[in-house]
Structures are given as C-alpha cells and as structure tokens.
Amino acid sequence: MSDEATIEARDLHKRFGQTVALDGLSFTVSPGQVTGFVGPNGAGKSTTMRVILGLDAPDGGSALVEGRPYHSLRQPLRHVGALLDAGALHPARSGRNHLLWLAHSQGWSARRVDEVIAQAGLQSMARRKAGGYSLGMRQRLGLAAALLGDPPILLLDEPFNGLDPEGIVWMRSFLAELAGQGRAVFVSSHLMGELQDMADHLVIIGRGRLVADTSVAELVASASRGLVRLRTAEPARAATVLGEVGATVATTAADTLTISGLTSECVVGLLGQRAVAFSEVSVHRATLEEAYMELTREAVEFRAAVAEEAPR
C-alpha cells in the first residue's frame, strides 16, 4: 500500500530525557476516510504527528508518507497538509500573507491563496494581522494552510480546540467532505466525543503505545456487546430474579438496570415468568465516549500512578 495516499507508522520509539513518548507505535492511515487519532493528553499524539512530518527524529522505527520519508518530499505541501498548532503565526503578519509565504515556498501564486481563503471561509479577516484572530479563526487559517497544496493527506492536531459549537459542526462536516473526496484525513483529539459521527476509523493510543486500531463500528459493537438495559418499577426484585440465573446486574439509575450475560429475549422471558413488571427492555448501544473510556482506563490509571510517584 506504499503508493496510496497513506501514512504508515512502524514501531516508532521516542523518548525525551526520562520520559518515554512513543513506545513501539505502529498504525496505518487509509485514504477516503477520517481516521481519529485518540488518546489522553500526553499519550504521544503530537509527538507522533511531528515524527510523521519529519520535525522530530524517532529513536527507532520509521514513519512514511506515501511510502516515503517526509523529508524526501520535494514539494511536501502537495502531499501532506498539516495543522499542528493554530497559534504558530507571526502576530504582525496578516493571515493572507501567512498563506502567501507558504504558497511561495511551493511555487504557487497568490491566486491559490485566495482560493483556500474562500474555502476556509476567511475572506473577511484574511488581510488583518493574525495577532488579533480568535482561536477559532486561527484554526480556520491553519486549515486553509493545510489545504494550500490540495493534498491527498491531511494531518490535523486537535483542530477542534477553541472552536465554538457552530465551528465544531462546520469543521466536522468539512473534514468528512474532504475524506469523501478520497483524501486520508488524520485527526487527533483527546476528546472522543468530538469525533463522534465523523470518524470512520480510530487509532487509539495511551502511554505511547497502540491501544486499538479499529473501525468505529467495530469498537462500538464490541463495547456494546451483551449489554441489556431494563427499565422497571421494581429494580430490586428484578435484580434478584436475574441474579439467580447468573447474570451480572448493575444499577445505572433509580429505575434502570444494565444486565450482562443474558440476551434481551431471556430477560423478557424470565421477568414474565416471575411477573416482574417492566416498562422497557433494550439492547444497550455504547457511546463512542464510553467505548473509549473503557479502552483507555488502564492507560489513564497508569499515568495517574506515575504522576503520584514523581510529581513534577
């Protein structure tokens, strides 16, 4: 898959002094979909992105873009559009001039700059000094910069930061559209909720290691597997009845139980036999957030333990 529009990380290792940032991380980003890159703060997302872009040298392993190391690309913005830090602007330079020097570095004219300004919806403030931009405007400008080379790969580090709800909706649909055009869109976030309904695939990392490399559908399905939600006016009786046959029952609300180990049909049958009144039985569908929390709990606990040992 080397020629396709992909990012490929192979066994990446990176440490900063005593801190291990990446510990054998491998994954692949495919074209035509939004790949969410998820992990708690400090998991190594930004380091990975810097390694992919040739900014940080890995201590081991390699990162390839379209099968090649980034630094070997002669006109890199044609291949990869990156938004690392929306604040990386000179405050005295206008947004348009920021895009202009980027365009000039690849041999493109101001016309291309005006195109991406329109694409990112920045026309009104493009000629103002970037120092006065809100974080949302900066994110839009960063996205415009990433789109400058009309690249098949987009790499965005926390693009939702600082966006208002309207901006988040805009960014989601925009990224989904870009992926729909066949581009590989690689988006990092520490909040799984931001990726809901947008990401097709997820690369989840914790402590610099891969936690999961899975499609969103699979992840949700696995987190939801076997859970049945029951609404009843007699939660105590229902719990006893279901517990007798070996099911695990958890009380999730005053009138709601979550049951694992039984199918919904069994639950309905058992409760009918014993004449326990209930108002609703449903197969529980986990949110992306829940599935993610489940997966990364271990990593978060580990981090907390480390932080207690060595406060800094």
Added chain:
Amino acid sequence: MSTTPAPYRSNLPAGGGGFLQLLHAEWTKFRTVRGWMVALVVAGLLVVLMAYLATFHHQNFVQAGPGSPVVVAHPFVPLGPSGEAVTDTFYFVHQSLQGNGSITVRLSSLTGLIEQSSGSGSLGQGHSQGSSSQTQARPGLVPWAKAGIIVKDSTRQGSAYAALMVTGAHGVRLQYDYTHDIAGPPAAVSTASARWLRLSRFGDVLSGSESTDGAHWTTVGSIRLAGLPQTVQAGLFVTSPPLVLSRVFASPSASSATAVFDQVSLAGNWPQNTWSGLRVGAGSVGAGTVTPTLGAGGFRQTGGTFAVTGSGDIAPAVGDVGYTPYESLQGVFVGLLVVIVLGALFITAEYRRGLIRSSFVASPRRGRVLAAKAVVLSAATFAVGLIAAAIALSLGDRLLRATGNYLYPVSALTELRVVLGTAALFALAAVLALALGAILRRGAGVVAAGIVLFVLPSVLGASYLPTSAEQWLLRLTPAAGYAIQQSLVRYPQVSYAYTAANGYFPLAPWAGFAVLCAYGALALGLAFMLLRRRDA
C-alpha cells in the same frame, strides 16, 4: 469500510520546491512584518543621523568678533608624490646639486628638547595649540627625531626626496618619498661615537651608506626616484616630530632636535658653493600647524661644523591633521545594533511562536531554509547599508568641508571599498545574528551575544580600555570587521596613537573583514549542524 472512494488526485498546477521558491517565501516572510521593514529603514537612518552628529560639530570656527564666528581654512596639508597627505616640515641647510654627485657628512651629536606644560608634571594634558606663552621645554630626544642628509626635488613641501638619517631611537634609516623606510644599523649618535653618512645620486638612483670611521662603508640601501630633475636641492636636515604619549586624550608634545655635522664633503657639481638655511613648511602654515613644532629652528656654521636645529617631520601625515571617511561612519554600530536585533528576530520569532515548524514542514531540508533566510536577510541589510553608507559619507564630507576641515585624500577605489564594506558589515552582522538565533533559539540571548561580540569591542575599546586590550579585541572579536572601513595606513616610522577612535585598526581592511567572515561562517556552520540534529 464499505465504500471507500478512490484516493484523491489533485489538479493543482505543479509549482516547484526549489531554492528560488524558498527565497521567495523567506522574502515574503520578511517584507510582510511591517516592524521589520521599519527597523531596516531605521537602521539606515541611524547611520546617516550618526554621520551628521559625528561631523557637524567639527567646526573650525574662530570668534572673529562678538557673535560672528568665521570659518577658518584648515592648515595646508602637502601631498606627496603619489598623492597622499604628508608632513614635510624640517630645517634644511641646502644648496643645488646639478647632475650626479654625492654628499658625505659626519654626525657627531644629536640632542633634543621636548615641550613641557608649565605647572604640571604631566605632559600634554590640557595643552592647546597656540598658547605657547606658558610652554617650557625639557631636554630629551624623541624616538623618531631625524638628522642627516637629504636629496630633494625642490624645497617645495611634498616634493620627492631621499634622505639618509640617524634617528633618536631607531638607528640609521634610509627614507624616501614619505612612505618608504629602510632600516640600517641600529646605532645611536653621541660625541663618543660619531657616524658618517653618505648619499649619492646617480641618475634616478640614490644610494645611502654609513660608516663608523669614515673608512669602512656599509650600504644601507639603493632606491630609485623616477623623474627626479637634473638639478636638485641637497644638504643637511634636522627635524623632530611631537612626542606621542599613549592615548587619544593626551595631545602630543612638540619637540625639536639639534644635530652637529662636520667633515662635510661634496662630490659632483654644486654650483652655488654656499649653504643657505630654510625652514621648510614655515611659510605655509594656516590657522595652526599640521605637525606641532617647537621653536623656529636654524643653523649655525662655525668653520666646517654645522649645528642645525629643526622641528617637524618628513613623513606621511597621520593623526589629527584631518578626517577620513571613517569619521562619518563612526556611528555605524548604532545601525548595526538594529540590524542584529532584526537578524535575530528573523528566526527567533519563528521559534517563539512555533512557526519554525511550519517552515520546516513546507521545506523539510532545513539547511536550505537557513540558507534562504541568510540570503534574504543579507541582501536586504546590504542594500540598506549601501544606501546609508553612501549618504552618510557624502553628508559627512560635505559637513566637514563646509566647516573648514581637512579631508584626507582617499582614492575612489578606497571610498568604494569603505562604502561596500560598510554594507557588507550590515549583511554580516545580520547573518551572524541569524545564525546565533538558530543556535540559541532565543532573541534576547542573541541580541546580547551580538552586542557583546560586535558592538561592545569597538565602543569600549575606543574609549575605556588600554590600547593593547583594544587592539586585541579588534583582532579577535567579530568587531575586527570594522577594519574594512579604514582608509588610513599605519606607518611604523611615525609615532601616533593608532587607535580605532583615530581611524586605525590593528588589522588590514581585508584581514579584519576576513575575521568577521570567519565568525559568520563558523556560526552558520554550527547552526546548520544543530538544525539538522535537533528536533524542531
């Protein structure tokens, strides 16, 4: 995963990712921060302003009447055979020599007097020219007191000559045409050990030889004075330059020397057959003398013995005679301060905001990014430095001339070198700051380093440090580059405070410039290496 569209193909025009594109990008970066463009212009304006401040107060005014200052002409400065400013003031006991011939003398005594300000033991302190009423003299011979025989084109100041002489402390010398100096034996003269000198003319060739007994002769040197007329003035001469103490603030003390000659023998055609005395340079004095002199000089002939007293010098003109282009450029360091800040900011501003990552993402070959920055920055600062130096020089020249000052004759080539060199100083200072910025990644540190390396040595050296420390600073630090601005040559045969403040640098123009270039290359090399090695 069900319906993955085909990988994206862009239809954007090709563009290019070469070095020219990178230069274009860096220039766009530079010109789109208005503060940087303003700073660039300010750096140029400061140079011009400093030229004005450095020159406008050098006014040769005298108070002719109440409230009516009058511009007085500067002292006459003769020009030597090759057009350089010279000092040509001495006592000359001469007659005409037609065609070839020679003169032989025995010098049996050389003594001198050095001016001393009354009331205080320190020489030269607070002394001002012209207030001779309080002047006293003490016995003493300055190192470059000169007595001997001379063959000279004419008695006109600045005319060609060759002279064989005994000096106060530098032995026997054969000097000619002001700038040339050939050392003979390092011998002093006293009544106990007299010294014979002989100077012969054969066509254009003049030969000097010396002897301790009048029998065994040693050749000091043979030189050619092209275009010497058939009839020349030849004879005995004595002169004695001022005693230079050490530094800028001490004004030199005038001195005189008296030599006793005997056993004068002439060969060839000396038609006048009689000696006349002339104080060369006496009648040409304007508002003040170029070289401070002590006494009127004179000679006394007793039989075959001549006692000749003279004061002045026969040498290239140095020192306070006039001004050089450097005078107008002494404020260049102020402009350089701005340029250093600019050069540092051009890269540290990117580090500070994380913008450097955008630069390296757009151009992963980091060395080229730094190279492009260096080219853009040096071109911009060079252009501004060039314009500023050209304006500063012409402004300074005009102001100095308008106020009656003497300007050393400077060849067009030298002037061009000074102007281009100043522009190059701008460019190199900027690139050095840029490279330091890439190394240190912090603006404040770079600016501090730039000032310590580049500005402080010249400022400190010129005013506070002992001369030797200044000389070493101007040899070893990047400030050595200022040497490219000098238009004066230091002459070992003239005692003077050869300090940067007086326009003299310890290194030759291009040597000093090379030191600065070496610093620039070193810093750039280190920056390249670190850029490649470090994470961005």
